[in-house]
Amino acid sequence: MHIDDARLLTRRELLAHGFDDSEIRGRRRRGELCLVRRGAYSRPGALSDRPEARHAVEVRAAVGQVSPDAVVSHLSAAVLHGLPVWGDPLRRVQMTRARRSGARLTGNLHVHAAPLEPGEIVTVGGLAVTSLPRTLVDVARQVGFEQAVVVADAALWRRSVTREELDLALATARGRPGVPAARRALAFARWGSESVGESRSRVAMMHAGIPEPVLQWEVWSTAGVLLGRADFGWPGLRTFGEFDGREKYGRLVPSGTTARDVVYAEKRREDAMRGEDLGAVRWGWSDLDPFAPTAARLRRTFRP
Template sequence: MDIDDARLLTRRELLAHGFDDTEIRARRRRGELCSVRRGAYARPGVLPSRPEARHAVQVRAAVGQVSPDAVVSHLSAAVLHGLPVWGDPLRRVQLTRGRRSGARRTGDLHVHAAPLEPWETTSVDGVAVTSLPRTLADVGRHLGFEQAVVVADAALWRKLVTRAELDEALDAARGRPGVPAARRALAFARWGAESVGESRSRVAMLRAGLPEPVLQWVVRSATGVALGRADFGWPELRTFGEFDGREKYGRLVPTGRTAGDVVYAEKLREDAMRGEGLGAVRWSWADLDPFDATAARLRRTFRR
């Protein structure tokens, strides 16, 4: 067995191929192996650095070490469904067993015990996970409002789930702890927030008492020509807002152009939109917490 070619190695596999615990420990000391979780290893160079991707590796390592009836759930399921996670260190792999008792939690594993119907499970790359509606309901029940909105917004933006499916998942969870909180978070989730920063901005606006914006507002000239699209718009207040995250400009750079080209194009777009008598406010990650100064700028810019 060539450990240099493997992404994930279990202790059982290593022992079966002639390694012993002494050699495993020696390779870990030399940095040739790193621990993914207890009894599972990988070469340091092949472990992803992005938290969600790294957690996905940990999930796959855990699945082979727990009861076969356990289904990946909660934030771990959200990660396997490809959704972004904010505000959680992803220390524990989360799974659910379809029973009413027997939950347990360790330093790197949380096994929930809850009713789990057949239609509430699916498979992602061969791993059993809770369906996306069930996953979002569980995230809403167990996490804070802002964290749940981030995940649900992303699912709606990518059109992976419908509002009706979310309502059905919440109805199925009726009577379980945290359902009222989940209802509030999922009711606030919207299609139109295309990044974690935009979802967090929406929550910040809500808490600041600002009017709810139109998401992905297309600004048009007096003759109906589309001038550009804003992250947030308040048409009646003649104002638009933009969240500037680094990933935004990286995502918008087409082949053959530079980031400078994109920034310049952004300036021309904004100038054209301002030319229609609109006020504009931009903010970044550093302005989200606290959001008071940005909220004040928006209020000063609103034009009735």
């Protein structure tokens, strides 16, 4: 067995292939093995710097150390479902056992005890994971409003879950702690926020008293030509808004073009939209907290 061939190695696997504990310790000292969690290792450089990617590896390492009936849940399940997690350090792997009691909390593991219906368990990458509707409800019961909206918006944007499925999951969870908060967050979630920044912007607008925008607003010319699509639109106020995150331009760079080409095309799009007598406001990550100056710019730009 060559260590460099594996992404995640357990102590049991290493021992089975002829390594002993002293050699494992030696390889760790020399930097040839990295500790993922107790009894699980990876080769150097195998773990991504992205928190979600690293957490997914930690989840796989933890599964073999917990009771076989434990199901990956909450934020850990959201990570395995491929959803973005904002505002949480992901220090603990979270799992759920279908029991009335027996919850366990340690520095890097949280095992919940709660009812689990067979239809609420799916398989993701070979692991038992709570279904997406159940996961979103559990997350929204546990984390803050803004964090819950970010995760739910992403699921709705990808059309991975329906509003009806969320309503059913909420009804099934009735009586559990945090359900009223989950109901508020999931009711606010919308299709149309394609990034964490856009979801956080919607929450900031709500707190600032800004009218609810149309998401992914299509702007057409008087001649019936589609000029572009804005992240946020207020048709009755003749204004559109754009959240500028770095990833926005990175994912829009097609083969054979440069980021400069994309920025230039973006400017031409905005100029064409402004030409329809529309006001425009742009903001970025640094403008989200505090959002008050951006909210003031929006109010000044609105054209009743």
